[in-house]
Each structure stands twice: as C-alpha cells, then as structure tokens.
Amino acid sequence: MTIPTHGARTPRYAEINAALREDIASGCYPVGELLPSEAELCRRFNVSRFTVREALRRLQLDGMVAKVQGAGTRVLRDAPTGVFVQSYRSVSELTQYAAETHLEIIKTEKTILDSDMANRIGGQSGEVWLLLSCLRRTDSGDPLAFVECFIPDHFAEIAPDLARDSGPIYAGLASAAGEAIEHAVQESQALPAPRHIADALEIAEGAPTLRILRRYVSASGPLISSFNWHHGGDRYIHRTRIGLAED
Amino acid sequence: MTIPTHGARTPRYAEINAALREDIASGCYPVGELLPSEAELCRRFNVSRFTVREALRRLQLDGMVAKVQGAGTRVLRDAPTGVFVQSYRSVSELTQYAAETHLEIIKTEKTILDSDMANRIGGQSGEVWLLLSCLRRTDSGDPLAFVECFIPDHFAEIAPDLARDSGPIYAGLASAAGEAIEHAVQESQALPAPRHIADALEIAEGAPTLRILRRYVSASGPLISSFNWHHGGDRYIHRTRIGLAED
DNA sequence: GTCCATGATTTGTCCAGACAAATTATTCTT
DNA sequence: AAGAATAATTTGTCTGGACAAATCATGGAC
Incomplete structure (x- = not known):
C-alpha cells in the first residue's frame, strides 16, 4: 500500500x-x-x-x-504558510522601505502557478506570473538580499521599465496599474538556503537565511507577491572555495 | 576519555x-x-x-x-550570536519603534550574568543586571510578544517608574542616565519556544518563535540589551487543553 | 598540461532493535 | 468521592549495522 x-x-x-x-x-x-x-x-x-x-x-x-x-x-497549523506575520497599513510605509534599497535585476521569466505556489502567494492555480530575480547589494558590492518578485501577468509590459529603476518599484507598479494598495502582509521564516539562493548570495548551501514573503493587495486582489532571502553576511566557505588566497 | x-x-x-x-x-x-x-x-x-x-x-x-x-x-561561524544582523543609526529610529508599542510589565528581578549570557548581551561576567519581563498585547488582549529587558544595575532605581509608561522607555532610560545611544544592533533568530516563553505567550512548547536580541550601545558601553520573543498567533493547543468548550 | 575515468572519502538514507523519560489512563486505597 | 500509587502509552535517546549518493583525490590517456 x-x-x-x-x-x-x-x-x-x-x-x-x-x-x-x-x-x-x-x-x-x-x-x-x-x-x-x-x-x-x-x-x-x-x-x-x-x-x-x-x-x-x-x-x-x-x-x-x-x-x-x-x-x-x-x-499546529494546516499549511506552512509562514511563521511570522506582520502587516503594513499605508503605502508610505512600503515606499519608504523600497526607496532606500537598491535592486539589481538578474533575470526575468514567466512561471505558471501550481496549486502550492498559488496558495502561498495568493494567486490562482494556472495563472501566469512574471518572475523577477533581483539582487540587493551593499555599497561595497557584497550581495545582501535576494529578491524574487512575482508580478501578475498584466504587469508584464510595465515591469521591465520600472524594474531598472532603483526607486520604489512596488508603489510604481501599483500606480501604473491605477490601483491602490489596500494592505500588505509580510511573513518571514528562517530557512536553510537552497542551492539557487545560495549561489546568488554567494554563501554556502544550507546556510541560515531569512525568507520574507510580502503580499501587496489591492481591492481587486493580490497585486504583488515577493520573496526576499536575507542572510547574515556569512560567506566564508565560498571565499575559501573560490580561493581568494591567490589575490 | x-x-x-x-x-x-x-x-x-x-x-x-x-x-x-x-x-x-x-x-x-x-x-x-x-x-x-x-x-x-x-x-x-x-x-x-x-x-x-x-x-x-x-x-x-x-x-x-x-x-x-x-x-x-x-x-560557518565561531559563536551562535544570532543569525541575522541589522543596525540602527539614530535614536529616532529606535524611539519610533518603541513609541508605537505598548508594553506590560510582568515582573522585575535581578540577575548575575554568567559568562555565556554576558558574552551574548555584551556585558561582563559577574555584573548585576535588572531583568524586566514584559508582555506586548493586541487590542483584543492576546499576548503577541514577550520581552525580556536586561538593564544594567545603575538603572535599577529609574526603571520601575519608566517601565510603567507605554512611551519610549529605551530612549527614556538613556536620557535619564545622561547618555546618548550611539548605535544599536539587532539580531534575530528563529527558535522553538522554550517552556517559560511558551507559557507567557500562551502557545505550545516548541512552537516556532522569533527571538530578537537588541543591544543599545552608548559611548561608555552597552546600555540596554533585550530579548524579544515573537510568535505568529498560534495558540490552538493551549485553547484545546484548557478546555474552552465549556464556555 | 588537460581531460576523463576510477577509487576513496564523506554525508544521506534506512533498518531493527533497546531502554529511558514524560505523560496519560487506570486502579487501588482511604 | 478524592487522592495516591500503578500501569500503559508515547516520544527521547542510543546502538550497530548497511547501502546510496555526492564530492574529492588520484592517476592515466591524449
């Protein structure tokens, strides 16, 4: 059986x-x-x-x-939707956060939501979303956070232009669509880094990271959902492996 | 051996x-x-x-x-000092955080730092610190965060008065001591809830919580170190156990 | 020297047990 | 009926194996 x-x-x-x-x-x-x-x-x-x-x-x-x-x-719960929940009440709170960050777009691709992912980011199964893989760096160039922005398909034409800016892309997307963000939900969970995240952040696979899921919801439904992968600046193993001793 | x-x-x-x-x-x-x-x-x-x-x-x-x-x-690292590190650069950033929170003091007690705890909160082994056990509640009265404030002994006389206020007690303590907070460090780590935290938060032992360690440092050394235990609002087990079905 | 195949090393997965410790249910005593 | 002792249940700790899978080191062919 x-x-x-x-x-x-x-x-x-x-x-x-x-x-x-x-x-x-x-x-x-x-x-x-x-x-x-x-x-x-x-x-x-x-x-x-x-x-x-x-x-x-x-x-x-x-x-x-x-x-x-x-x-x-x-x-304890019926789904692993994330452990800790926080919520913003105004767009200004969001834009302030986004304004002081500098995002570097790595690649853009489309994905079709499966039931698991749809449930997680608040979409519907079978929907086509645009995936933006971004990197946030410090002034010295060290990668600090990996951001995966899932944007509904009807934003696809607007996203590439806005994504190049370092400004508040979240609010930008919302206003471009003529919709106001009613509320936002933030869920964060500590997870060991999967391989593709570890590669992007230049850290060791399995190193502790903080994954933050944000959902920006308008009156007509979820506008933006994004995954953020943060880490604590531990990339010793990688540095050892690529052999910086040669420098 | x-x-x-x-x-x-x-x-x-x-x-x-x-x-x-x-x-x-x-x-x-x-x-x-x-x-x-x-x-x-x-x-x-x-x-x-x-x-x-x-x-x-x-x-x-x-x-x-x-x-x-x-x-x-x-x-990966030589000490479990916390996984994720953030830092504030101004007191206003701190006071804004503390101002919008309402803390409920449960008990106050003194502790003598052992070497492990001293290393963790930035004090010295053998030092006497004041421990404030606080609870932060929602409007409906549900406990949301458990805060343990470790305050150096020379704040002991001032703390009880300030602790009763819901205002910015961190900045209050600092100004009362005539010292300015130079910088603050925030470290957070996801941990299963130990028993005493689980009891305070009315959740199940071992339920996932986020422990945040904050250190407020003045020019003369660490002013305040605090542990925050956050959880995601899961207290199903407790409700089952105390038998709310009778109501 | 470069590339590739081979073997050694190391962690991942899995089994079939055993006893300890904590909790819960039961039984006995008063 | 209430409380205490006992038994049963359930998870925690631990042994000593076995094979698979991934990586690394070695060495040979070109």
Missing part, C-alpha cells in the same frame, strides 16, 4: 512528509488534534521509526506540528 | 555539541575549515554515528556549521 516509485529518487521520509501534509491540509487531522503515534505511522507506511521521525522532524521544523514527550504529536 | 557523568541527565549528543562549540570558539576549528568527519568524531567521543549526527544537526540548526554530502562539515 502506497508504494509509489521503486527507484525512489526522493527519500522515503519526504513521501511520508508530503502524505501527512496532504492529510493535514484536507482536514483529516484538524488543527489542535493529535497525529497518529509514531508506531502507528510505522505500520501505516511500512517503514522504521527512524523514517517516520525524520518526516515528523521536518513537519516540526516547518511549524506544522509540535511534539511532546509522552503526550504525542499535535497539529 | 571525556566520559564525565555516569547518570547522564543531559543527553550524550548535548555534551558532544557543547564540546564542539567550545573547540570552535577556542579556534581549534577556525571558521571556514572542515570539522572532523562523523566517523572520526564517533571514535573520539566513543558513540554511535546517530549521536554524532544529532549533535551536528543542532550545530547546523544554530547556523554554526554547514554540511555538504561528500564534502564534509564546515565551520
């Missing part, structure tokens, strides 16, 4: 993690309720307790469940 | 974690260099690979090392 691929390029605990995620999202295990015990999950998925615990550990790191010794594992 | 306690109330991996921390801090394994392989650590500490990996996993979660399959484990 539920033995999908024989090659198993994806680890077993990842499959169990995904299965539990789906169960939680579908309301099979409501928020606040207990998950089946580790022993029971072992029987259901036909794996050892190590594998089950590895799957649960990742659910725990994403803040979806909480384990208590002797009491069991409880569901 | 290095078999300290036989009762071992603290898990073995915690001892190994502490030993490696000390080795890293003392420069035995410099930043950027490789740690010994897991097999070698097994031999040194005379434990199984599981225990070594458990110790390394926690070092990794604190951002002190980074592991790469096939390449080894590398030292």
